[in-house]
Amino acid sequence: MKPFMSAYNTQCYALMRIVVGFLFLWHGAQKLFGVPIPMPGPVPAFITYVAGPIELVGGTLVMIGLLTRWAAFITSGQMAVAYWMAHGTKALLPIQNMGELAVLYCFVFLFISTRGGGIWSVDALRGEETPPAQ
Secondary structure: OOOOOHHHHHHHHHHHHHHHHHHHHHHHHHHHHOOOOOOOOOOOHHHHHHHHHHHHHHHHHHHHOOOHHHHHHHHHHHHHHHHHHHOOOOOOOHHHHOOHHHHHHHHHHHHHHHHOOOOOOHHHHOOOOOOOOO
């Protein structure tokens, strides 16, 4: 007997990749264009002009599944750097330093970088992804 929901493994992974990329791209849109809401307070230029494009472009690439492994690897690294620059110096635990979202994005993107675009991705349409073994 197969484990519960294992028949939907590839579809659930694809949905996670799409939703995570979609949510992440809006962080870049907010930094670069002030949409859907402007950033609170003054934002250092480094955050706007380095983190913003990585988030907007990286999130879009992960969402559509194009160059997925590289985009996810770069965004994972950016989130690790963001965590240690903005949160990690304030307190030990992410729940204390408000860094939970950065940690979650970091490790979800790291996972995506190891797994690739999967089904429902441009990478799969281009024949650059092999389906995972069942």
